[in-house]
Amino acid sequence: MTQIAGGIRRKNRVHLECLHRSTRGPFAASEAAAILNMPLHRARRLVRYLADRGWLDRVRRGVYVTVPLDAHRSGHRVEDPWVVAATSFGRYYIAGWSAAEYWDLTEQIFRDILVVTSSRPRKRTVTMQGTVFRLRNSVQKKHFGVTKVWRGSHRIFISDPSRTVVDILSDPTMGGGIRHVGDILSEYLATNHRDDELVIRYGDRLGNRTVFKRLGFLLEALGLEAPSLVESCLRRRSSGVTALDPSIDHRGRITSRWNLSINADITRGMDR
Numbered sequence: 357m358t359q360i361a362g363g364i365r366r367k368n369r370v371h372l373e374c375l376h377r378s379t380r381g382p383f384a385a386s387e388a389a390a391i392l393n394m395p396l397h398r399a400r401r402l403v404r405y406l407a408d409r410g411w412l413d414r415v416r417r418g419v420y421v422t423v424p425l426d427a428h429r430s431g432h433r434v435e436d437p438w439v440v441a442a443t444s445f446g447r448y449y450i451a452g453w454s455a456a457e458y459w460d461l462t463e464q465i466f467r468d469i470l471v472v473t474s475s476r477p478r479k480r481t482v483t484m485q486g487t488v489f490r491l492r493n494s495v496q497k498k499h500f501g502v503t504k505v506w507r508g509s510h511r512i513f514i515s516d517p518s519r520t521v522v523d524i525l526s527d528p529t530m531g532g533g534i535r536h537v538g539d540i541l542s543e544y545l546a547t548n549h550r551d552d553e554l555v556i557r558y559g560d561r562l563g564n565r566t567v568f569k570r571l572g573f574l575l576e577a578l579g580l581e582a583p584s585l586v587e588s589c590l591r592r593r594s595s596g597v598t599a600l601d602p603s604i605d606h607r608g609r610i611t612s613r614w615n616l617s618i619n620a621d622i623t624r625g626m627d628r
Contacts, residue, residue, distance in 0.1 A: 364411060371402060372411055375422055380509050381436075382419045382443040415440050415484045437469050437487040439510045444484065445491065446475035449502045450514040451523055452492075452530030458505070459517045461543045462536070470530060472515075472523075474499065492530065501558050517549035522558040525567045525574075534601035538574050538622045545580055552585045556592075565594040573600065573614040577622060 364372065371392055375383070378391045389399035403420050406412040412420040441448060452470035456462045468488040474496040482489045501519025504511050515523060521544050524531030531537040544550060559567040572589030575582050593615055600608070601620040608619030 364409070368402070368406065368411075372406060372422070375412075379422060381439040382415050382421050384419055388420075413485070416444055416482070419444060436507050436510070437485070437489070438507050438512050440484055440487065441469060441471050441489060442510060442512055445471055445473040445477070445489075447496055447499065448473040448513060449499060450512060451520065452515075452527075453524075453532045453536070455515045455517075455520040456524070456531065456540050458514060459520065459549060461517065461520065461540045461547070461549070464532065464536065464539075466532065472499070492527070498562065500561060501554075517544060517547075518551050518554040519558055520544075521555060522562060522567055525559075525570045526562060526564045528570070528601050529603050533603065534570075534620045535622050537570075538578055541571070541574055542578060542580060545582060552582065552588075555585070556588050559592070565592055566598045568592040569594065569598065569614045569616050570600060573611065573616055573618075574622065 374392060375388060379387070383391075385400040385403050386396060388403050389396045392399060392402075394402075403412055407414050407420055411423055413423050414420055438450060441450065449472050450458070450469070451472040453462065453464070453466045454468075454470045457464075457466065468490050470490045470492070472492045472494045474494060476493055477491045480491050482491065499513075501516050501522070502513050503516045505514055506512070521541060524537045524540060528534040528537045531540055555571070559565075559571070568589040572586050572593065574580070575586050575589070590613075595615060597610055597615050597617055599617045599619050600622075604619050606619040608617045610617055
Protein backbone atom coordinates (compact mmCIF):
# COMPACT_ATOMS: atom_id res chain seq x y z
CA MET A 357 0.00 0.00 0.00
CA THR A 358 1.48 3.32 -1.05
CA GLN A 359 1.79 5.70 1.90
CA ILE A 360 2.92 9.29 2.34
CA ALA A 361 4.04 11.23 5.40
CA GLY A 362 1.32 11.37 8.01
CA GLY A 363 -0.03 7.88 7.29
CA ILE A 364 -2.47 8.64 4.46
CA ARG A 365 -2.54 6.76 1.16
CA ARG A 366 -1.45 8.74 -1.87
CA LYS A 367 -4.81 8.32 -3.62
CA ASN A 368 -6.68 9.56 -0.54
CA ARG A 369 -4.24 12.44 -0.23
CA VAL A 370 -5.24 13.53 -3.76
CA HIS A 371 -8.92 13.35 -2.77
CA LEU A 372 -8.22 15.30 0.41
CA GLU A 373 -6.32 18.04 -1.42
CA CYS A 374 -9.26 18.34 -3.81
CA LEU A 375 -11.66 18.76 -0.88
CA HIS A 376 -9.37 21.45 0.57
CA ARG A 377 -9.40 23.37 -2.71
CA SER A 378 -13.11 23.01 -3.37
CA THR A 379 -14.79 23.52 0.00
CA ARG A 380 -15.12 26.74 1.98
CA GLY A 381 -16.65 25.39 5.17
CA PRO A 382 -18.65 22.38 6.34
CA PHE A 383 -19.76 19.96 3.64
CA ALA A 384 -21.81 16.76 3.38
CA ALA A 385 -20.89 13.48 1.71
CA SER A 386 -23.13 14.36 -1.25
CA GLU A 387 -21.04 17.49 -1.87
CA ALA A 388 -17.84 15.45 -1.60
CA ALA A 389 -19.26 13.00 -4.16
CA ALA A 390 -19.89 15.81 -6.62
CA ILE A 391 -16.46 17.38 -6.04
CA LEU A 392 -14.62 14.07 -6.41
CA ASN A 393 -16.87 12.75 -9.19
CA MET A 394 -17.57 9.48 -7.41
CA PRO A 395 -20.71 7.58 -6.37
CA LEU A 396 -22.34 8.73 -3.15
CA HIS A 397 -21.77 5.42 -1.35
CA ARG A 398 -18.03 5.65 -2.06
CA ALA A 399 -17.91 9.28 -0.94
CA ARG A 400 -19.62 8.38 2.32
CA ARG A 401 -17.07 5.66 3.02
CA LEU A 402 -14.23 7.99 2.11
CA VAL A 403 -15.25 10.89 4.34
CA ARG A 404 -15.92 8.52 7.25
CA TYR A 405 -12.50 6.94 6.70
CA LEU A 406 -10.77 10.33 6.59
CA ALA A 407 -12.65 11.57 9.66
CA ASP A 408 -11.82 8.42 11.64
CA ARG A 409 -8.13 9.07 10.93
CA GLY A 410 -8.21 12.76 11.75
CA TRP A 411 -7.92 14.19 8.22
CA LEU A 412 -11.47 15.53 8.37
CA ASP A 413 -13.35 16.79 11.40
CA ARG A 414 -17.02 16.02 12.04
CA VAL A 415 -19.06 19.08 12.98
CA ARG A 416 -22.20 16.96 13.28
CA ARG A 417 -23.53 13.72 11.87
CA GLY A 418 -22.87 13.61 8.14
CA VAL A 419 -21.21 17.04 7.99
CA TYR A 420 -17.43 17.55 7.89
CA VAL A 421 -14.73 20.19 7.61
CA THR A 422 -11.20 19.77 6.35
CA VAL A 423 -8.28 19.74 8.77
CA PRO A 424 -4.91 21.31 7.83
CA LEU A 425 -2.85 18.78 5.90
CA ASP A 426 0.00 19.04 8.39
CA ALA A 427 -2.28 18.42 11.38
CA HIS A 428 -1.68 15.25 13.37
CA ARG A 429 -4.99 15.07 15.17
CA SER A 430 -8.64 15.82 14.56
CA GLY A 431 -9.91 19.11 15.98
CA HIS A 432 -6.81 21.13 15.09
CA ARG A 433 -9.01 23.42 13.03
CA VAL A 434 -12.28 24.78 14.36
CA GLU A 435 -14.66 26.30 11.83
CA ASP A 436 -16.30 29.68 12.49
CA PRO A 437 -19.46 28.75 14.46
CA TRP A 438 -21.61 31.02 12.28
CA VAL A 439 -20.43 29.14 9.20
CA VAL A 440 -21.25 25.86 10.93
CA ALA A 441 -24.76 27.21 11.63
CA ALA A 442 -25.17 28.30 8.01
CA THR A 443 -24.51 24.78 6.75
CA SER A 444 -26.20 22.79 9.50
CA PHE A 445 -29.68 24.13 10.24
CA GLY A 446 -31.47 24.52 6.91
CA ARG A 447 -33.30 27.84 6.47
CA TYR A 448 -31.99 29.87 9.38
CA TYR A 449 -30.86 33.21 10.71
CA ILE A 450 -28.60 34.28 13.58
CA ALA A 451 -30.86 35.92 16.14
CA GLY A 452 -31.41 37.23 19.64
CA TRP A 453 -28.40 37.86 21.83
CA SER A 454 -26.01 36.72 19.06
CA ALA A 455 -27.42 39.30 16.64
CA ALA A 456 -27.43 41.94 19.38
CA GLU A 457 -23.70 41.34 19.92
CA TYR A 458 -23.04 41.69 16.20
CA TRP A 459 -24.93 45.00 15.96
CA ASP A 460 -23.19 46.35 19.12
CA LEU A 461 -26.47 46.52 21.04
CA THR A 462 -24.96 44.82 24.08
CA GLU A 463 -21.63 44.63 25.85
CA GLN A 464 -22.51 41.29 27.40
CA ILE A 465 -20.69 38.31 25.92
CA PHE A 466 -22.65 35.11 25.26
CA ARG A 467 -20.77 31.91 24.60
CA ASP A 468 -23.76 30.18 22.99
CA ILE A 469 -25.00 31.00 19.47
CA LEU A 470 -28.73 31.58 19.02
CA VAL A 471 -30.18 30.36 15.73
CA VAL A 472 -33.74 30.55 14.39
CA THR A 473 -34.48 27.76 11.92
CA SER A 474 -37.50 26.73 9.89
CA SER A 475 -36.57 23.06 10.32
CA ARG A 476 -37.79 21.13 13.35
CA PRO A 477 -34.70 20.18 15.30
CA ARG A 478 -34.96 17.14 17.53
CA LYS A 479 -33.00 19.02 20.19
CA ARG A 480 -33.20 22.69 21.12
CA THR A 481 -29.54 22.64 22.19
CA VAL A 482 -26.84 21.22 19.93
CA THR A 483 -23.08 21.20 20.55
CA MET A 484 -20.76 21.11 17.54
CA GLN A 485 -17.00 21.68 17.55
CA GLY A 486 -17.21 22.87 21.14
CA THR A 487 -19.84 25.55 20.43
CA VAL A 488 -23.34 25.38 21.91
CA PHE A 489 -26.12 26.33 19.51
CA ARG A 490 -29.51 27.30 20.98
CA LEU A 491 -32.22 26.65 18.41
CA ARG A 492 -35.63 28.26 17.99
CA ASN A 493 -38.16 27.06 15.44
CA SER A 494 -40.02 29.53 13.20
CA VAL A 495 -41.89 28.99 9.94
CA GLN A 496 -40.21 30.30 6.81
CA LYS A 497 -42.79 33.05 6.19
CA LYS A 498 -41.73 34.68 9.47
CA HIS A 499 -38.09 34.94 8.39
CA PHE A 500 -38.40 38.62 7.51
CA GLY A 501 -36.24 41.50 8.65
CA VAL A 502 -33.20 39.36 7.88
CA THR A 503 -30.07 40.68 6.21
CA LYS A 504 -26.83 39.18 4.89
CA VAL A 505 -23.37 39.70 6.37
CA TRP A 506 -20.06 38.11 5.46
CA ARG A 507 -17.76 35.98 7.60
CA GLY A 508 -14.73 35.61 5.38
CA SER A 509 -16.06 34.23 2.12
CA HIS A 510 -19.28 32.93 3.67
CA ARG A 511 -22.66 34.65 3.44
CA ILE A 512 -24.51 34.54 6.76
CA PHE A 513 -28.15 35.45 7.43
CA ILE A 514 -28.83 37.51 10.56
CA SER A 515 -31.77 39.48 11.92
CA ASP A 516 -31.35 43.20 11.32
CA PRO A 517 -31.28 45.45 14.43
CA SER A 518 -35.01 46.20 14.39
CA ARG A 519 -35.99 42.56 13.91
CA THR A 520 -33.56 41.61 16.68
CA VAL A 521 -35.43 43.92 19.05
CA VAL A 522 -38.83 42.53 18.00
CA ASP A 523 -37.64 38.94 18.43
CA ILE A 524 -36.41 39.48 21.98
CA LEU A 525 -39.61 41.33 22.90
CA SER A 526 -41.63 38.41 21.56
CA ASP A 527 -39.48 35.89 23.47
CA PRO A 528 -37.33 37.51 26.18
CA THR A 529 -35.28 34.32 26.59
CA MET A 530 -33.83 35.10 23.15
CA GLY A 531 -32.37 38.25 24.69
CA GLY A 532 -31.03 36.61 27.83
CA GLY A 533 -33.97 37.61 30.03
CA ILE A 534 -36.18 40.67 30.28
CA ARG A 535 -33.65 42.85 32.11
CA HIS A 536 -31.11 42.35 29.35
CA VAL A 537 -33.89 42.93 26.79
CA GLY A 538 -34.35 46.35 28.41
CA ASP A 539 -30.64 47.05 28.07
CA ILE A 540 -30.65 46.09 24.38
CA LEU A 541 -33.74 48.22 23.74
CA SER A 542 -32.13 51.22 25.45
CA GLU A 543 -29.01 50.84 23.33
CA TYR A 544 -31.01 50.38 20.13
CA LEU A 545 -32.91 53.64 20.69
CA ALA A 546 -29.63 55.50 21.21
CA THR A 547 -28.01 54.32 17.96
CA ASN A 548 -28.35 55.00 14.26
CA HIS A 549 -30.08 51.62 13.97
CA ARG A 550 -33.21 53.10 15.54
CA ASP A 551 -36.29 52.96 13.32
CA ASP A 552 -39.53 53.25 15.31
CA GLU A 553 -41.80 52.72 12.31
CA LEU A 554 -39.92 49.59 11.28
CA VAL A 555 -40.22 48.11 14.78
CA ILE A 556 -43.99 48.64 14.68
CA ARG A 557 -44.22 47.21 11.17
CA TYR A 558 -42.21 44.14 12.15
CA GLY A 559 -44.33 43.68 15.27
CA ASP A 560 -47.52 43.84 13.21
CA ARG A 561 -46.16 41.34 10.72
CA LEU A 562 -45.01 38.93 13.41
CA GLY A 563 -48.54 38.91 14.80
CA ASN A 564 -47.63 38.66 18.50
CA ARG A 565 -49.25 41.64 20.22
CA THR A 566 -47.41 40.91 23.46
CA VAL A 567 -44.46 42.53 21.68
CA PHE A 568 -46.25 45.88 21.96
CA LYS A 569 -47.19 45.36 25.61
CA ARG A 570 -43.60 44.61 26.61
CA LEU A 571 -42.22 47.37 24.41
CA GLY A 572 -44.57 50.05 25.74
CA PHE A 573 -44.03 49.00 29.35
CA LEU A 574 -40.22 48.99 29.00
CA LEU A 575 -40.22 52.39 27.32
CA GLU A 576 -42.10 53.93 30.23
CA ALA A 577 -40.46 51.96 33.04
CA LEU A 578 -36.95 52.76 31.81
CA GLY A 579 -37.72 56.40 31.08
CA LEU A 580 -36.95 56.11 27.39
CA GLU A 581 -38.23 59.07 25.37
CA ALA A 582 -40.41 57.67 22.61
CA PRO A 583 -43.96 59.07 23.03
CA SER A 584 -45.19 58.22 19.54
CA LEU A 585 -43.87 54.67 19.93
CA VAL A 586 -45.71 54.34 23.25
CA GLU A 587 -48.94 55.51 21.62
CA SER A 588 -48.53 53.00 18.82
CA CYS A 589 -48.04 50.26 21.40
CA LEU A 590 -51.12 51.31 23.39
CA ARG A 591 -53.28 51.04 20.28
CA ARG A 592 -52.01 47.52 19.62
CA ARG A 593 -51.92 45.91 23.06
CA SER A 594 -54.03 42.80 23.50
CA SER A 595 -56.64 42.41 26.25
CA GLY A 596 -55.37 39.27 27.98
CA VAL A 597 -52.78 39.43 30.75
CA THR A 598 -49.37 38.00 29.88
CA ALA A 599 -46.11 37.80 31.80
CA LEU A 600 -43.41 40.39 31.35
CA ASP A 601 -40.91 37.53 31.43
CA PRO A 602 -42.60 34.16 30.78
CA SER A 603 -39.45 32.26 31.77
CA ILE A 604 -39.91 33.32 35.41
CA ASP A 605 -42.31 31.25 37.49
CA HIS A 606 -43.71 34.19 39.47
CA ARG A 607 -46.97 36.00 38.91
CA GLY A 608 -46.16 39.57 39.99
CA ARG A 609 -48.43 42.61 40.12
CA ILE A 610 -50.74 43.37 37.21
CA THR A 611 -50.55 46.64 35.30
CA SER A 612 -53.88 47.32 33.60
CA ARG A 613 -52.29 49.94 31.35
CA TRP A 614 -50.25 47.25 29.60
CA ASN A 615 -52.12 44.10 30.64
CA LEU A 616 -48.88 42.64 31.91
CA SER A 617 -47.92 40.67 34.98
CA ILE A 618 -44.79 42.45 36.16
CA ASN A 619 -42.98 39.36 37.41
CA ALA A 620 -39.43 40.71 37.08
CA ASP A 621 -37.54 43.74 38.40
CA ILE A 622 -36.00 45.33 35.32
CA THR A 623 -34.37 48.23 37.19
CA ARG A 624 -32.41 46.32 39.85
CA GLY A 625 -28.74 47.11 39.53
CA MET A 626 -29.35 49.80 36.91
CA ASP A 627 -28.45 53.47 37.28
CA ARG A 628 -31.77 54.89 36.14
